[in-house]
Amino acid sequence: xxxxxxxxxxxxIATLVTAVFLLPVYWMVKTSLTRPDRIQTPDxxxxxxxxxxxxxxxxxxxxxxxxxxxxxxxxxxGVVALTLLxxxxxxxxxxxxxxxxxxxxxxxxxxxQLPPAIVLAAPLFILERRAGLTGTYLGLIAADTTLTLxxxxxxxxxxxxxxxxxxxxxxxxxxxGLPGVLLRVVLPLMVPGVVAAAGLSFLIGWxxxxxxxxxxxxxxxxxxxxxxxAFIGQHGTSWGALMATATLISIPxxxxxxxxxxxxxxxxxxxxxxx
Amino acid sequence: xxxPSARRRRTGYLFCLPGxxxxxxxxxxxxxxxxxxxxxDLDLGQLLGGAERFNGLDNYRxxxxxxxxxxxxxxxxxxxxxxxxxxxxIGFALALLFARPFPLNGLMRSLLLIAWLLPxxxxxxxxxxxxxxxxxxxxxxxQAVGLSGLSHDWLTDPSTSMAGVVFANVWVGVPFNxxxxxxxxxxxxxxxxxxxxxxxxxxxxxxxxxxxxxxRPVSVTVLLLGLLxxxxxxxxxxxxxxxxPVDATRVLSLYVYEVFFTxxxxxxxxxxxxxxxxxxxxxxxxxxxxxxxxxxxxxxxAV
Numbered sequence: 001x002x003x004x005x006x007x008x009x010x011x012x013i014a015t016l017v018t019a020v021f022l023l024p025v026y027w028m029v030k031t032s033l034t035r036p037d038r039i040q041t042p043d044x045x046x047x048x049x050x051x052x053x054x055x056x057x058x059x060x061x062x063x064x065x066x067x068x069x070x071x072x073x074x075x076x077x078g079v080v081a082l083t084l085l086x087x088x089x090x091x092x093x094x095x096x097x098x099x100x101x102x103x104x105x106x107x108x109x110x111x112x113q114l115p116p117a118i119v120l121a122a123p124l125f126i127l128e129r130r131a132g133l134t135g136t137y138l139g140l141i142a143a144d145t146t147l148t149l150x151x152x153x154x155x156x157x158x159x160x161x162x163x164x165x166x167x168x169x170x171x172x173x174x175x176x177g178l179p180g181v182l183l184r185v186v187l188p189l190m191v192p193g194v195v196a197a198a199g200l201s202f203l204i205g206w207x208x209x210x211x212x213x214x215x216x217x218x219x220x221x222x223x224x225x226x227x228x229x230a231f232i233g234q235h236g237t238s239w240g241a242l243m244a245t246a247t248l249i250s251i252p253x254x255x256x257x258x259x260x261x262x263x264x265x266x267x268x269x270x271x272x273x274x275x
Numbered sequence: 276x277x278x279p280s281a282r283r284r285r286t287g288y289l290f291c292l293p294g295x296x297x298x299x300x301x302x303x304x305x306x307x308x309x310x311x312x313x314x315x316d317l318d319l320g321q322l323l324g325g326a327e328r329f330n331g332l333d334n335y336r337x338x339x340x341x342x343x344x345x346x347x348x349x350x351x352x353x354x355x356x357x358x359x360x361x362x363x364x365i366g367f368a369l370a371l372l373f374a375r376p377f378p379l380n381g382l383m384r385s386l387l388l389i390a391w392l393l394p395x396x397x398x399x400x401x402x403x404x405x406x407x408x409x410x411x412x413x414x415x416x417x418q419a420v421g422l423s424g425l426s427h428d429w430l431t432d433p434s435t436s437m438a439g440v441v442f443a444n445v446w447v448g449v450p451f452n453x454x455x456x457x458x459x460x461x462x463x464x465x466x467x468x469x470x471x472x473x474x475x476x477x478x479x480x481x482x483x484x485x486x487x488x489x490x491r492p493v494s495v496t497v498l499l500l501g502l503l504x505x506x507x508x509x510x511x512x513x514x515x516x517x518x519x520p521v522d523a524t525r526v527l528s529l530y531v532y533e534v535f536f537t538x539x540x541x542x543x544x545x546x547x548x549x550x551x552x553x554x555x556x557x558x559x560x561x562x563x564x565x566x567x568x569x570x571x572x573x574x575x576x577a578v
Contacts, residue, residue: 007377008377011378014372014379014380017369017372017383021446021449022389023405023412023416025389025390025393025401027401031404039410040409041410044412086294086297089293090290090293090295096287097290098284099284099287099288108295108298111556111559112298113559114559115306116506116509117509118507118532119531122309122312122536122548123305123308126312127305130322143301145301149297149298150298153294178283178287178290206394207394209395209396209509210532225397225510228400229400239410242404243400243401243404249396253392253393253394257385257392
């Protein structure tokens with residue numbers, strides 16, 4: 001590709017496109033900072049004046065919001081922990097150890113990403129109800145991990161494959177067991193891949209809605225996404241408070257993305273498309 | 276490393292066991308249980324265990340006899356085709372733009388991805404507000420640029436609410452389409468374009484005769500992944516319209532939810548759910564086989 005003649009012209013076009021595209025996100029933040037009496041006017045303001053935190057205190061005063069934010073944090077961290085705990089050894093075995101059935105397992109992990117969540121939520125609701133798991137963090141963490149574990153293994157396996165095996169062999173010769181090799185040699189080398197998997201798993205756990213809606217059983221373990229949906233029903237026209245809630249939910253997402261961006265994008269596109 | 280001893284293999288199986296056992300218990304078993312539920316008469320009374328009566332294909336029959344089911348199948352088709360067509364086209368156009376080197380390219384690209392990363396519940400809430408009839412930003416915007424003909428009560432009018440949810444879903448899907456298509460564009464040898472340009476081919480001709488044909492395999496992949504994701508969409512539509520107004524946006528996933536979690540007709544919900552599972556499975560199996568031929572694992576995208 002030759003360098004374009006007017007690179008800044010392209011920058012201008014891209015800026016315009018991005019601005020138009022991200023207008024809803026700007027509007028969310030703007031609305032959340034606008035005085036409630038100035039939100040619903042026939043001709044909206046483009047910038048909040050004066051900036052106010054009123055909507056945030058209204059939202060945080062709503063029943064259960066702080067609890068729900070905490071619940072979501074517990075669930076997301078639980079999802080990350082469980083996903084890595086189960087996924088890292090599994091990915092390593094599938095990448096490095098010749099076993100019968102590993103091809104079948106990889107295929108199973110690919111197919112595992114296909115079922116729509118609603119098809120799984122329905123039987124899980126019955127089975128978790130019978131096992132006493134509805135209304136527990138564990139029940140939600142396990143349900144969310146069915147979404148994160150398959151793709152985590154699929155993303156990590158090629159990363160592990162691409163590392164040169166000499167270090168592992170040296171450690172094995174030195175009498176280190178396989179679990180030790182995994183912990184002391186492989187994991188430190190795989191930080192980017194593991195961070196990407198952890199970041200994506202966190203985002204999925206944080207944003208998950210349907211399992212929360214069907215398996216949470218009340219405010220004790222309800223994630224914040226479910227509460228936001230409930231707020232629409234209860235406070236349908238308090239757009240300021242709704243947008244403050246939505247912004248609060250989005251902040252961790254943008255933070256995680258900003259920190260892990262390079263890892264996440266790399267993990268997403270790793271091998272997904274080859275021309 | 277290349278002499279798999281029996282002990283090493285055993286350790287390997289031990290490494291696999293927890294993860295695979297977990298997926299067997301929380302994913303495979305529930306899905307199979309769904310099949311079992313679909314041929315039994317199961318409702319709230321027997322939720323905590325009881326004598327479910329085997330009723331063969333009765334549940335499938337009642338679903339097939341339900342006009343609301345076929346209505347939701349049609350809506351799913353409209354929703355999926357509309358979303359795919361628009362997000363692919365817009366994603367492709369953006370990919371062509373971002374494939375050119377220019378200052379701040381990476382920053383803009385990352386910013387666009389935010390739309391795709393936001394939880395769908397947040398996006399849904401957001402678009403409820405943006406499309407609000409009284410004071411939504413889009414209607415204000417249309418009026419500001421003299422397109423007041425486009426100001427409309429999008430989500431509460433049954434004839435336009437589908438357009439509203441497709442619009443929101445396209446917004447969510449465009450960045451992902453763009454990202455994958457961009458990866459594809461980068462694999463095209465720039466010398467091809469240079470040679471064609473020297474031969475006097477216009478930019479349009481180069482796009483038509485070089486870029487588009489070479490992008491075909493990538494495009495198939497992107498469209499297929501898009502199909503898989505779009506078919507699964509639940510949160511976004513549920514939050515935006517709840518399937519309304521007057522069933523105008525009750526796509527298949529929302530129909531299954533309603534039968535199962537609102538009416539507690541578990542058997543029928545399971546039967547309808549299985550039909551929702553068939554399309555992604557068929558498409559997915561075909562895709563995986565195609566990839567295997569290329570011996571390459573796809574990235575698991577977050578849905």
